[in-house]
Amino acid sequence: MSIDRYGKWKAAEAAKEARRAKRAEKRAKGEELSDWEDDPDAPGSVSEEDSVGMVLAKTLLILVLVFMLSGKFVTDSLVWGYDGKWVHWRTYWPFEGSGSLFTEEMLAKYDGSNPNLPIYLAIDGDVYDVSANRHTYGPGGSYHLMAGIDAARSFGTGCFKDHRTHDLRGLDEGEMKGVEHWKAFFKRSDKYPFVGKVIHPPIDPMSPTPIHCDENKRNPPKQTQGPAKRPEL
Numbered sequence: 001m002s003i004d005r006y007g008k009w010k011a012a013e014a015a016k017e018a019r020r021a022k023r024a025e026k027r028a029k030g031e032e033l034s035d036w037e038d039d040p041d042a043p044g045s046v047s048e049e050d051s052v053g054m055v056l057a058k059t060l061l062i063l064v065l066v067f068m069l070s071g072k073f074v075t076d077s078l079v080w081g082y083d084g085k086w087v088h089w090r091t092y093w094p095f096e097g098s099g100s101l102f103t104e105e106m107l108a109k110y111d112g113s114n115p116n117l118p119i120y121l122a123i124d125g126d127v128y129d130v131s132a133n134r135h136t137y138g139p140g141g142s143y144h145l146m147a148g149i150d151a152a153r154s155f156g157t158g159c160f161k162d163h164r165t166h167d168l169r170g171l172d173e174g175e176m177k178g179v180e181h182w183k184a185f186f187k188r189s190d191k192y193p194f195v196g197k198v199i200h201p202p203i204d205p206m207s208p209t210p211i212h213c214d215e216n217k218r219n220p221p222k223q224t225q226g227p228a229k230r231p232e233l
């Protein structure tokens, strides 16, 4: 028996002894004894501490059941229609970075066009379930263009139509901050559970960067210069 368990056992024995003494004293005075639970030696007798704990646990359980059943009755949902991350099992999965792996094609299926599927959105590789906000990310929603895809670039530039890509090459400092802001927004969101990662094929470094929707931010096309000429001697 460990020291801790021994200590607890000793305390419980002392409490029992006190109850026995109290009963003996009552008996000696000819007073009536209350029900059998007061007898520490009765089968199934519980300590006072245990019984308070049991009452609290039962009360809590009853309150939770009442809350869930009334939710089912009023909103047809045991959790009152809440669909945030706390009701998704992945939130409680202890392994960091776990989750599903998506190809871009797989992710595209979750753009909200199929009402029986959840809506997923990716930002810089991280996939989130945004079904809790179907009216925003589903068809006709103001941010539907971000659904079913990793449109990280558009989070930085605001070019929702033209920058539906994870390609972040050439973003300026402010735009990169925008991407980081939205990455952090989804990461700490209570509404949108993390679902997994999307695997992108590598970006060809020689391919042109996507054209900005804001004319003022379009970089002048870079002149391809040949090797520097050797000055004439």
Ligand code: HEM
Pocket: 133, 135, 136, 142, 143, 154, 155, 156, 157, 158, 159, 178, 182
């Ligand atoms: C770089 C530019 C922008 C980005 C990346 C962006 C991104 C977003 C995102 C991701 C949401 C959804 C938040 C959530 O899921 O709760 C949102 C919501 C919203 N944004 Fe933007 N936004 C931008 C600019 C703007 C601008 C300029 C306006 C106003 C003209 C605007 C108006 C709104 C509104 C009204 C909502 C709430 C929509 C709703 O819940 O239905 N946003 N924004």
